[in-house]
Amino acid sequence: MKFRTPRTVKILATRLKVSLVDLAGECGRQAEIRFWKKEIRLDKDNPNAESLLHEIVHSVDEQLALNMDEDNVSRMGTALATLIADNPRLFHHLADVLGGGQ
Numbered sequence: 155m156k157f158r159t160p161r162t163v164k165i166l167a168t169r170l171k172v173s174l175v176d177l178a179g180e181c182g183r184q185a186e187i188r189f190w191k192k193e194i195r196l197d198k199d200n201p202n203a204e205s206l207l208h209e210i211v212h213s214v215d216e217q218l219a220l221n222m223d224e225d226n227v228s229r230m231g232t233a234l235a236t237l238i239a240d241n242p243r244l245f246h247h248l249a250d251v252l253g254g255g256q
């Protein structure tokens with residue numbers, strides 16, 4: 155399924171802009187988060203859900219002062235991606251129950 159990049163994503167108390175840029179050309183990365191600019195940047199040639207989830211975990215880590223290291227962020231991002239992929243109907247249901255989709 156093609157990944158549709160959201161324009162923004164609300165993460166806890168913060169809404170972050172999601173930008174598509176030549177990130178691979180700039181620094182060789184697929185994604186990065188700029189906390190001070192409230193922005194997640196994804197490489198324009200390969201925006202993907204896994205990279206977005208990884209940066210979302212970075213934002214949660216920052217906002218909650220969890221002090222996760224990069225390996226923990228990567229593992230949590232992969233776990234979330236797998237959980238969502240393995241349970242798509244559950245996540246639709248949870249969004250309905252929790253009042254999402256507004």
Ligand SMILES: [Zn+2]
Pocket residue numbers: 208212224227228
């Ligand atoms: Zn990272």
